[in-house]
Amino acid sequence: MPTGDLLRSQGEAQEALHSCAAKAASNQFGRKVFLRAVVEVSNFCRENCAYCGMRRDNRDLARFRAHHNELAELIIHHRPASVTDINIQTGEDPVAVREVVLPLIRTLRRETPLGISVCLGTLDTALYSELKKAGASTYIIKFEIADPALYAKMSAPGNYKERLEHIRHLSASGWRVSSGFIAGLPDQSDHELLANFTLAGALPLDGCSVSPFIPGDETPLAAAPIASIDLTLNCMAGLRLMRPDWVIPAVSALNLAGPSDGYRRGLRTGANLVTINMTPSDVRGDYLLYKRDRFIMTEERILAAIAAEGLEPSLQSLADFYHSQKRANSSSVLKSVATAA
Numbered sequence: 001m002p003t004g005d006l007l008r009s010q011g012e013a014q015e016a017l018h019s020c021a022a023k024a025a026s027n028q029f030g031r032k033v034f035l036r037a038v039v040e041v042s043n044f045c046r047e048n049c050a051y052c053g054m055r056r057d058n059r060d061l062a063r064f065r066a067h068h069n070e071l072a073e074l075i076i077h078h079r080p081a082s083v084t085d086i087n088i089q090t091g092e093d094p095v096a097v098r099e100v101v102l103p104l105i106r107t108l109r110r111e112t113p114l115g116i117s118v119c120l121g122t123l124d125t126a127l128y129s130e131l132k133k134a135g136a137s138t139y140i141i142k143f144e145i146a147d148p149a150l151y152a153k154m155s156a157p158g159n160y161k162e163r164l165e166h167i168r169h170l171s172a173s174g175w176r177v178s179s180g181f182i183a184g185l186p187d188q189s190d191h192e193l194l195a196n197f198t199l200a201g202a203l204p205l206d207g208c209s210v211s212p213f214i215p216g217d218e219t220p221l222a223a224a225p226i227a228s229i230d231l232t233l234n235c236m237a238g239l240r241l242m243r244p245d246w247v248i249p250a251v252s253a254l255n256l257a258g259p260s261d262g263y264r265r266g267l268r269t270g271a272n273l274v275t276i277n278m279t280p281s282d283v284r285g286d287y288l289l290y291k292r293d294r295f296i297m298t299e300e301r302i303l304a305a306i307a308a309e310g311l312e313p314s315l316q317s318l319a320d321f322y323h324s325q326k327r328a329n330s331s332s333v334l335k336s337v338a339t340a341a
């Protein structure tokens, strides 16, 4: 479990930390990095997180819901060749889930071999089941902030207890679950930051991300300082050392927290998943998780970053990897039962 000193480390101590994390990732996954694409389907959101420009109180934001046919055409016929998985993402917008996401998953399941992840917020259990039945297998649901008081202060989605119950429910009902937290929130204490590791370790997760806090222009926190890239990367390294087996993404916001080399440093700190943005360019600017001025990760940029760090795109999809892990786990359980008998 990381300590406050470890998360604040700099200079040689930091280099040693990052190289241990990279070694842990390479022992587990070799040089392979999973490569998925994301489509952002709707920026409507019923939540009001203080750190996000898509919060419902942002009345100036032009809201959009993409069309199923346009997205299906884009993903089936124009996705980059290196993409093995797709992540379908929305604000918390159950209408978009029913009208766009579900038909899109069914079409993609029928027409492509892509692994399908979704990141749609908390929904009712019947809708989770429909999504799974349609063909999605990984649910991305960040717990955002582990400290309950800070969670409430930041108006993070729904309520704390409920969010964790949803994470546990998803895992118990057969989803692969990836979660995540925010590093460097305004006035976040070491105690609050470290609580994220304790909670991540206690939840039934298959992966976890660390996102640097980015003060969005259209949020109540617009004047707060941006998270330090060093703190963010130290958290990623701490997470990798805590759970060498987890899938840990290099999030695109690393480009905002560390404009010159934040993303590549993420790959040097044990990240093993990267994401190409495939959201149609006419609506991409209004998907305001961070700032309007987004740094769009294209296939060219992603492949260049992977190659520059001596890594390789995985040919196996994330969904297949999880599936094979599950098979390996059940056969080792069967072996131990047989040995015990």
Ligand code: SF4
Pocket: 045, 046, 047, 048, 049, 052, 053, 054, 055, 056, 090, 091, 092, 121, 156, 157, 289
């Ligand atoms: S972080 Fe997610 S749930 Fe919160 S306002 Fe933004 S899109 Fe909505």
